[in-house]
Amino acid sequence: MTINLASIPPDGRHRYAIRVYYEDTDAGGVVYHATYLRYAERARTEALRDLGVPHADMVERFGVMFMVRQLEVDYERGARLDEALTVETEVLEVGGATMRLRQTVRNKDGVCAVLGVRLACVRVEGNKPGRIPAPWRERLTEMRSRRVEGGPGWRPTPSVVDVPG
Amino acid sequence: MTINLASIPPDGRHRYAIRVYYEDTDAGGVVYHATYLRYAERARTEALRDLGVPHADMVERFGVMFMVRQLEVDYERGARLDEALTVETEVLEVGGATMRLRQTVRNKDGVCAVLGVRLACVRVEGNKPGRIPAPWRERLTEMRSRRVEGGPGWRPTPSVVDVPG
Amino acid sequence: MTINLASIPPDGRHRYAIRVYYEDTDAGGVVYHATYLRYAERARTEALRDLGVPHADMVERFGVMFMVRQLEVDYERGARLDEALTVETEVLEVGGATMRLRQTVRNKDGVCAVLGVRLACVRVEGNKPGRIPAPWRERLTEMRSRRVEGGPGWRPTPSVVDVPG
Amino acid sequence: MTINLASIPPDGRHRYAIRVYYEDTDAGGVVYHATYLRYAERARTEALRDLGVPHADMVERFGVMFMVRQLEVDYERGARLDEALTVETEVLEVGGATMRLRQTVRNKDGVCAVLGVRLACVRVEGNKPGRIPAPWRERLTEMRSRRVEGGPGWRPTPSVVDVPG
Numbered sequence: 001m002t003i004n005l006a007s008i009p010p011d012g013r014h015r016y017a018i019r020v021y022y023e024d025t026d027a028g029g030v031v032y033h034a035t036y037l038r039y040a041e042r043a044r045t046e047a048l049r050d051l052g053v054p055h056a057d058m059v060e061r062f063g064v065m066f067m068v069r070q071l072e073v074d075y076e077r078g079a080r081l082d083e084a085l086t087v088e089t090e091v092l093e094v095g096g097a098t099m100r101l102r103q104t105v106r107n108k109d110g111v112c113a114v115l116g117v118r119l120a121c122v123r124v125e126g127n128k129p130g131r132i133p134a135p136w137r138e139r140l141t142e143m144r145s146r147r148v149e150g151g152p153g154w155r156p157t158p159s160v161v162d163v164p165g
Numbered sequence: 166m167t168i169n170l171a172s173i174p175p176d177g178r179h180r181y182a183i184r185v186y187y188e189d190t191d192a193g194g195v196v197y198h199a200t201y202l203r204y205a206e207r208a209r210t211e212a213l214r215d216l217g218v219p220h221a222d223m224v225e226r227f228g229v230m231f232m233v234r235q236l237e238v239d240y241e242r243g244a245r246l247d248e249a250l251t252v253e254t255e256v257l258e259v260g261g262a263t264m265r266l267r268q269t270v271r272n273k274d275g276v277c278a279v280l281g282v283r284l285a286c287v288r289v290e291g292n293k294p295g296r297i298p299a300p301w302r303e304r305l306t307e308m309r310s311r312r313v314e315g316g317p318g319w320r321p322t323p324s325v326v327d328v329p330g
Numbered sequence: 331m332t333i334n335l336a337s338i339p340p341d342g343r344h345r346y347a348i349r350v351y352y353e354d355t356d357a358g359g360v361v362y363h364a365t366y367l368r369y370a371e372r373a374r375t376e377a378l379r380d381l382g383v384p385h386a387d388m389v390e391r392f393g394v395m396f397m398v399r400q401l402e403v404d405y406e407r408g409a410r411l412d413e414a415l416t417v418e419t420e421v422l423e424v425g426g427a428t429m430r431l432r433q434t435v436r437n438k439d440g441v442c443a444v445l446g447v448r449l450a451c452v453r454v455e456g457n458k459p460g461r462i463p464a465p466w467r468e469r470l471t472e473m474r475s476r477r478v479e480g481g482p483g484w485r486p487t488p489s490v491v492d493v494p495g
Numbered sequence: 496m497t498i499n500l501a502s503i504p505p506d507g508r509h510r511y512a513i514r515v516y517y518e519d520t521d522a523g524g525v526v527y528h529a530t531y532l533r534y535a536e537r538a539r540t541e542a543l544r545d546l547g548v549p550h551a552d553m554v555e556r557f558g559v560m561f562m563v564r565q566l567e568v569d570y571e572r573g574a575r576l577d578e579a580l581t582v583e584t585e586v587l588e589v590g591g592a593t594m595r596l597r598q599t600v601r602n603k604d605g606v607c608a609v610l611g612v613r614l615a616c617v618r619v620e621g622n623k624p625g626r627i628p629a630p631w632r633e634r635l636t637e638m639r640s641r642r643v644e645g646g647p648g649w650r651p652t653p654s655v656v657d658v659p660g
Contacts, residue, residue, distance in 0.1 A: 021540055022362060023533040027355035027411045033233045034206075034353065037199035038518040045516055056577045068198045071238040078292075081357045082551045127243075186375055188368040188529065190522035192576045197517060203353040210351055221412045246522045247386045363563045364536075367529035398528045403566040408622075457573070 007052050008139060012146030014047035014089040018105075020081055030078030036113045037071070040103045043087035044117070051139045063123055064130040069098065070118040079105070079112045091144040094137055097121045097129045172217050173304060177311030179215060179254040181208035183270075185246055195243030201278045202236070205268045208252035209282070216304045228288055229295040234263065235283040244270070244277045256309040259302055262286045262294045337382050338469065342476030344380060344419040346373035348435075350411055360408030366443045367401070370433045373417035374447070381469045393453055394460040399428065400448040409435070409442045421474040424467055427451045427459045502547050503634065507641030509545060509584040511538035513600075515576055525573030531608045532566070535598045538582035539612070546634045558618055559625040564593065565613040574600070574607045586639040589632055592616045592624045 009015075018039055026032040048055055059065050079085055086106050093100040103115040123130040132140070174180075183204055191197040213220055224230050244250055251271050258265040268280040288295040297305070339345075348369055356362040378385055389395050409415055416436050423430040433445040453460040462470070504510075513534050521527040543550055554560050574580055581601050588595040598610040618625040627635070 019537075019540075021533075021537050022356040022358065023364065023536055025357035026352040027357070027359050028230075028232070028352065029357050029359075032352060033236070034199045034202035037202065038516075041199075041518055042514075042516050045514075054577070065193075067193070067240070069240055071198070071236070071240075073236040075232070075234055075236075082549070184372075184375075186368075186372050187521040187523065187527060188371055191517040192520035192522070192524050193517065194522050194524075199518065203351075206353055207349075207351050210349075219412070247384070358560075358562070363566070364529045364532035367532065371529075395523075397523070397570070399570055401528070401566070401568040401570075405562070405564055405566075 007050060008143050008146065010146065012090060012143050014043070014050060014143075016043035016046050016087045016089070018042070018085045018087060020079055020083045020085060022081065025081050028078070030080055031112070033073075033075060036073060036075075036105055036115065039085070039087055039105055040089075040115050040117065043089050043103060044101060047089040051143065053136045053139055058133065058136065059124055062130075062133045063125065064121050064133065065124055066099075066119040067122050068117060069120045070116075072116040074114045076111045076113060077107070077109060079107045083107045085112065090147055091140050092116075092147075094132070094140045094144055096131050099132065099140060172215060173308050173311065175311065177255060177308050179208070179212035179308075181211050181252045181254070183207070183250045183252060185244055185248045185250065187246065190246050193243070195245055196277070198238075198240060201238060201240075201270055201280065204250070204252055204270055205254075205280050205282065208254050208268060209266060212254040213301075216308065218301045218304055223298065223301065224289055227295075227298045228290065229286050229298065230289055231264075231284040232287050233282060234285045235281075237281040239279045241276045241278060242272070242274060244272050248272045250277065255312055256305050257281075257312075259297070259305045259309055261296050264297065264305060337380060338473050338476065340476065342420060342473050344373070344377035344473075346376050346417045346419070348372070348415045348417060350409055350413045350415065352411065355411050358408070360410055361442070363403075363405060366403060366405075366435055366445065369415070369417055369435055370419075370445050370447065373419050373433060374431060377419040381473065383466045383469055388463065388466065389454055392460075392463045393455065394451050394463065395454055396429075396449040397452050398447060399450040400446075402446040404444045406441045406443060407437070407439060409437050413437045415442065420477055421470050422446075422477075424462070424470045424474055426461050429462065429470060502545060503638050503641065505641065507585060507638050509538070509542035509638075511541050511582045511584070513537070513580045513582060515574055515578045515580065517576065520576050523573070525575055526607070528568075528570060531568060531570075531600055531610065534580070534582055534600060535584075535610050535612065538584050538598060539596060542584040546638065548631045548634055553628065553631065554619055557625075557628045558620060559616050559628065560619055561594075561614040562617050563612060564615040565611075567611040569609045571606045571608060572602070572604060574602050578602045580607065585642055586635050587611075587642075589627070589635045589639055591626050594627065594635060 020031055024031050024035045024038075045055055055065065084107070088104045088106070090102045091099060092102055098118060098120050101115075101117045101119065103117060104111060105113045105115075121130050121132045122128065185196055189196050189200045189203075210220055220230065249272070253269045253271070255267045256264060257267055263283060263285050266280075266282045266284065268282060270277045270279075286295050286297045287293060350361055354361050354365045354368075375385055385395065414437070418434045418436070420432045421429060422432055428448060428450050431445075431447045431449065433447060435442045435444075451460050451462045452458060515526055519526050519530045519533075540550055550560065579602070583599045583601070585597045586594060587597055593613060593615050596610075596612045596614065598612060600607045600609075616625050616627045617623065
């Protein structure tokens with residue numbers, strides 16, 4: 001299996017377009033804060049599909065899937081009804097059984113929300129950790145390496161559980 | 166206006182019960198990861214109401230409201246359909262215009278998810294930062310101080326935007 | 331197995347309390363129209379549990395579950411953030427493999443929405459129709475018979491698919 | 496203002512594509528029943544936009560908006576994770592202040608759900624009924640007239656509230 005380099009964004013940044021509907025908003029007049037997680041799920045599912053590694057394939061061929069293990073969200077600007085948004089997805093880190101993404105949601109005025117997402121590869125049966133299958137890891141690593149050098153990064157954060165208060 | 170100390174949980178931990186319905190789950194058979202944010206919103210709204218500082222009051226009397234500015238979630242264990250969950254809400258920090266909470270969702274087997282939430286007080290008109298009104302700040306501070314000494318804490322995390330990669 | 335008559339509402343109307351949170355509303359300032367379906371699901375799940383026939387039991391003991399087959403909703407009045415709502419659930423009809431409910435959502439000013447729901451009993455394996463297990467059917471029939479005579483009813487509606495236009 | 500006939504689907508049926516993500520499904524392994532209402536909202540918003548009558552325009556230029564007044568849904572077949580769906584939107588009836596649509600959600604195997612939707616035109620201020628602005632009514636009527644003669648139709652159903660039981 002060879003990697004089709006053409007399918008990987010040249011700058012390592014996958015872009016996905018979203019329109020804001022009533023279902024996404026709340027009585028504050030802006031997009032409900034949990035909606036950005038739904039947007040990010042859609043965008044990273046399509047990013048994987050565009051890489052040639054659809055999630056359904058991972059499940060069928062290798063019996064593994066990605067699950068969200070840790071999330072961070074910075075809310076910068078409230079998106080509004082009917083606005084056109086883009087979600088940019090970048091691979092920050094690829095390990096044996098986990099990966100880290102940064103996903104940035106923007107409207108025409110700038111950044112609305114930035115998500116740091118740690119995904120774990122788990123076996124569908126038994127829910128135990130599993131290795132990211134090689135064809136996936138290669139593509140994700142290539143996408144990772146194409147990110148512009150010196151660009152802003154994202155650092156794993158201390159767990160909200162373990163830090164003494 | 167005097168603080169009714171009786172209304173503040175003796176150990177500084179507010180508890181809220183939730184049942185898992187189909188609406189909360191996904192095809193993975195467990196609670197969808199964004200659902201925990203909805204659970205946390207319900208729990209902290211009721212925590213504020215039980216403190217005697219309902220959110221609607223803040224809006225009407227002082228023209229300010231709380232908005233989520235930063236979120237962190239650690240996912241530990243998938244909650245399932247029909248399970249009875251509790252959400253524990255603790256005040257970690259109270260500032261002039263922001264506060265930090267930790268919210269822990271548990272099922273009978275242990276911790277499902279831990280959320281660190283930074284809320285900003287903003288003016289309803291104009292969406293500019295506003296000070297947390299004194300009666301609110303006093304109660305929140307009292308609730309903060311009742312948390313068991315030496316218990317686990319939560320530290321503000323570096324922004325996912327600013328850290329160089 | 332005998333029916334505990336005490337567990338069935340004397341007037342055949344089960345009542346369930348709900349509070350409106352931001353998650354439930356939209357930018358129109360009222361509860362999003364699809365949210366009433368989530369409210370109704372919670373209320374009828376609790377109505378079944380209170381009857382002594384929790385849904386999880388049906389699945390485990392009989393291998394069947396209820397699925398929504400047809401829905402009608404009349405929207406009367408927009409519920410708002412922070413309002414206390416009640417959902418009243420009535421059994422209108424119990425057949426061998428289906429039942430019909432009416433669920434009425436009210437705020438302090440009156441009716442917000444009325445839902446007519448036809449549920450089918452289906453086998454968990456294979457998704458084929460199954461008979462409603464006897465203990466369930468008896469309780470549901472008793473609840474049906476307690477509804478006040480002459481009260482407003484609900485009639486199956488012509489399918490939106492079959493009627494010539 | 497003239498109607499651009501080219502923007503109206505030749506057969507009066509607007510088609511909108513949707514992919515199923517985890518956010519849309521439930522623990523039953525299929526699309527959650529309330530999700531179809533969200534899909535339908537997206538599809539009819541885009542149908543209006545494609546007609547050249549974006550909803551935001553109605554609000555800004557005429558101070559009116561569409562609200563859902565009555566809904567019917569027939570559930571035929573459960574859509575699954577990752578499936579590609581289409582939503583077909585047809586105008587069945589256009590009145591002075593209301594219109595009726597039928598929206599059909601299909602996967603590759605056939606119909607998943609059919610929705611009958613009655614929308615009312617209401618004033619943004621005061622929430623009172625308002626007339627559908629002429630440019631909108633003309634386009635909607637043209638779209639209505641293009642539906643294939645003899646095709647399946649949809650009949651207003653008796654209200655779930657008024658019918659004696």
